[in-house]
Amino acid sequence: MKLRRKVYMVAGYNTISMGSGRKEFHPKKPRPGLEEYMKEAGQGVLKQIGGAQNVDECVVGNFIAARYNKQGNMAGFFPFIDEGLKYKPAIRVEGACGSGALALAAGIRSVLAETAEVTLVIGVEVQNSVKAVYGADILAAAGWAKERKEGHVHFFPGKFSDRAGAYYEKFGYDKTRHGMATWFKNAVENARLCPTAQEYHNTTEDLMAVGMTKPNGRSFVDNLNVFDCSKVSDGASGIAIMSEEGLKRCGIDLKDAVEVVGMGQAENDLTAAPADLTKLDTTAVAVKKAFESAGVTKDDIATVECHDCFSIAGIMAIEAIGYAEHGKGAEFVSEGHSSRQGKVPFNTTGGLCGWGHPTGATGVHQAVTIWEQLTGKAGDAQINIPADKPYGLTINMGGDDKTLVSIVYKKN
Amino acid sequence: MNYDEKFENVTVLGAAGKMGSGILLLTSMEMFDISVKPENKDKQFTLYALDISQKALSGLVKYVRGQLVKAAEKKLNVLRGVYAHRADLIDNADIINEYVFDVMSLIRPVTTLESAYESHIVFEAASENPDLKVKMFSQINQNSKVEPWFFTNTSSIPIGYLNKEANLGGRVLGVHFYNPPVVQKLVEVIKSDETKPELGELATQFIKNLRKIEVPSYDFAGFIGNGHFMRDALYGMSKLEQLKSEMSFAEAVYCVNKVSQDFMIRPMGIFQLIDYVGIDVCQFIMKVMDGYVNDETIHSPLLDTMMEINVKGGQNFDGSQKDGFIKYEKGRIAAYWDLDKKAYVPADEIAAKCDAYLGELPAGHTPWKAIVRNKAKNEVLSAYFNAMKETDNNGSKLALAYLKKSKDIGLKLVSDKVAYTPEDVNTVLLTGFFHAFGPINDFIN
Structure with a gap:
């Protein structure tokens, strides 16, 4: 486009x-x-x-x-x-x-x-x-209604638990869990810098420890703990x-103002299961379209707001954009590259895990955060925008990698 | 007859009461779980909720419905599996509604004792009146053709007495739930010398299925729970009498209650606990126990006086607290009873004076709510009680003496053969009374 x-x-x-x-x-x-x-x-x-x-x-x-x-x-x-x-x-x-x-x-x-x-x-x-148990029914409408009956009590955590489970199996539990816990830690630390964030008041001292909590399928879902989830x-x-x-x-x-220099939209079949549970294919397509539309590459991006409805989705988004190879996203996070001091700061006001996820508002919130960062209005959450990387990227996702919009923004 | 078959027809006596409603609820959920097993799908399961008041039974139905919704919300993982075959039940909300409907369909609220004549299991949670219990058990036993098993929730009456007086031939077992049964994990199980072992086996299975903790007690009036609580309460009231020489009645209630809650790190003070259980219930339990205890007097003239002037404590059907030694507003302490003035004295009028009398809480004090969740609570408690021993104020002295008394009561329950072991005493206080530490401990020597 x-x-x-x-x-x-x-x-x-x-x-x-x-x-x-x-x-x-x-x-x-x-x-x-x-x-x-x-x-x-x-x-x-x-x-x-x-x-x-x-x-x-x-x-x-x-x-x-x-x-x-x-x-x-x-x-x-x-x-x-x-x-x-x-x-x-x-x-x-x-x-x-x-x-x-x-x-x-x-x-x-x-x-x-x-x-x-x-x-x-x-x-x-x-x-x-x-x-929340009734909210799970409502949010399940983001998937195919005919799958609800077979789905989990918490339908969407169940979907992404399946993705996390497949990812553990393919790439190993320990390093993936460490990446997910780090994602949670970054989310809360960023949220503490943003007064409107839901986790702004979070005072947990050892965020890694709670993020490392072993998932328990009896009380929640098999492969995610509650800290892996947006609120x-x-x-x-x-x-x-x-x-x-x-x-x-x-x-x-x-x-x-920020300029909208590129946009990629992509839709996938709501009735079809993901081709590979460990990948966000539609996200990758939307981001690729957005980059082509803007004429930029991932290396031009100063900061990303991605759709981390679950920590594992954040890790998979990193791979879909291309910052890490398939299976290396968790390490990318663990090594600090997505933190606010890292190569590409992600979700600088906490993202869905930290700032919050009022579902229909999230896509707009992402744009507001990028606008704040690129115009120097992000307050305590402000990061440095390098002169040679004047771009920001948002990825907003509907359903399980079904309805995707990715936008590239440029600082003026 | 196996466990499942026994549960095909059950009656709960006193089902609309505080304890009965909880036992009915738990039994209904257990019966549902049994009824949905494939091998039981063609069988009929019936649970009679028997009480004397239609009004109370209406309240019971509302209570059960509300509790079932909450229970269903918590076990949706299991229930989605149970209803997997029902294509029409898709949302969590559909499944919750169906579960509530199905469990309630097992329950028959009734007011006539005849309903119990076909029951294999009779849970009894009527008022703590030996004559009433004997009368009901006898009538059911004489008219029933199925040799019912009686499970009584008595917290004080010896099981052997009920067995003998109602002529039950060993078909009675004490299964003492704690209030509220839905929440409290503890179940005291009391066998008389004649109790048939099969009853104990069924109770053990039942308690296990409810995910509760079984603690055995000897068949001695009051058992472990009330054996400790009633003596603990008597001690608290004796301290009140003592303090009255130095301060007003209301101030003495305040002080003893505060010492037994804050200084001793318990979930509630002794007078709040007496109100919670009910002054009438406490009086009744003491009366029963006193008939069996020879070396001490289990009787409180103060409770008699409170009953005479109709200040009774206890709870409303919605679980809210009625006024007793203390007046409550929205569940919080608002005022303290003054027997001399025959009126409640607002807390803020006496708090400062009483707090000054008691002195500061010893160093390292941690509120009960925080300590029960603390994995290193023994170290924290040990340091706190050591600090208490070094603290020279009235609150600490009263608390130390009280803790010593509580420990002595616990040890005596073991030596008197009420409890089998010191651990059982501690388990009862930890799980039935939510104490943060057992009375038999090394903190106080």
Whole structure:
């Protein structure tokens, strides 16, 4: 996909990723709903771009509010965010946990299609409305419904447990577990630098020790411990996608924007089992397309936000991008190359394991993090962006490597 | 008749009570597990929930339903397997609902004793009244054609007495659950000299299937649990009487309760525990025990007085605590009873004065909640109690004397042949009372 026009992202905003781990979270106390999260994120963006009158179109990414919150017709919340959005075009897109980046893709396409100069994109999910065992049923909709019956109580942890099990068998348990534990440690350490992260309050001293916990199939799944998993989260993220004309209209300085220089989208058959459990094939295709679209290689990337719904998925993403050979991803992590001081810092505000995973919001949150890093707005979580590597990469995944969007961003 | 067959028809007497409801719930879940075995698929399983009050039985049904939902949520791994053949049950929610429905379908809430006449197993959790128990057992035994096995949850009445008075021919065993039975791991098992060994074998299997811990006790009134608790409570009340010469009644309740909780690192203070069990229940158990104990008096005039003025403690059906020596708000201590004023005195009015009287907690104090989870708790406790011995304040002195008394009670239970071993005494206190350490220990010598 060649971009026929310059496209920018600006004015990112994240709500807190709310859920267990946050001090203010109490499962039995009332909490904000979807609309409040959308409002906070939407207004957070609008304030930075001169208000609702500058917006041409709106997109919301959400996975499954219809079941978590008994809510459909999500586009109708845009005018609730700001009256100025009333009567403007708005759509809702869905692609499971990839909904957020699908919303970005839709926003990018609007700008490319010249139907919009400024698109407001929000991703949102509110999942703490039900207990985790019922949430597992809801999230299972990201897979093929006909597989649910045979699936695990925790359907998606079960899927990635199978992947981890295959990976242990092929490449060895000990080094893989060490890589997964290191992934968890990095995630929490990064989250501690980001006030909106779900693990921001985490005080565990020996993160490696808990990350090394041996999985127990009787209490959870066979090959993952709970620290390998992203959390149940409520949250929303918002960002504006603009053309050059949009930037001018909103009075945004180029240095405060990142350019979208490439995008790769790929879809795989929801009814088909993975060809190889130890690989994320569709992720590899999407990243390859994104690099080709942008005309860059993995060596040009300063930082990556990947879809670590499970620590093993983070390790497999490293291999799918090509930073490590097949089977060497865990060592890549153990050796520190993906940490914030490493060759390619991954998930610098914690990623899904550390920042949180409000499913439909995640893709947008990744874009916001890259925007913050490339514009120097990441606060305590800021990493150095080398002058010869002015690019960032996001990978957002829906289902078990089914719905993929990968985007390459460039610092201005 | 094997284990599974025995469970085809079961009655729980006093099923709507505090203990009965828990025993009914556990039994219903065990019966479900038996009923879904392939070899049992054509058999009928029936569980009579017998109680005298329709209202209480309605409450029981609600309680059981709520507990079954929670239980199902926790064992979905197993239940997805159990219902693997049911193509219509896909989501976890589908399976939870079906499980709750299926288990509840085993239960028949009834109010007439006749229902028990066909039961092979009768669990009894009626009130702690020897005459009532004897009367029910006799009536069922005389009218039944199946020679039922009686499992009584009595916490104090000797099993041999029930066997003899109800003429049960050795078909009775003490199976004493702790409150609440769903949570507490401990089950005291008491055989009389006449009890048939088959009953013990079934109880052992049952307790194992419930993943609980069986501790045997000699057939002596009060057994291990109440044998310790009642004497421990009497000691606490004697200290209250003593402190009353120096302070108000409410302040003395505060002090003894605080010493027995915080200083002694127990899950709750002695007066909170008496309230939790119920002042009426404690009075009844002491009465039963006193009839069998010759070398000491197991009786509290204070409990009699409390009963006379209708301050009883105990719990509401929803598990919330009723007021007794202490007044509770949302489960937390709000005020302390003052017998002289016949009123509760708010905690914040007396706390500062009492805390000053007791003095600081000794160095190295760790709250009970933290210590039970600490793998190195013995080292921590040892250091703490050593520090207590060096601490010159009223709280530490009271606590040391109390701990010594608790140890003496434990040792006497062994020498009096109530408990088989010191370990059994400690296991009962650790698992039935959630203490962080057993009373028979080397911390206090």
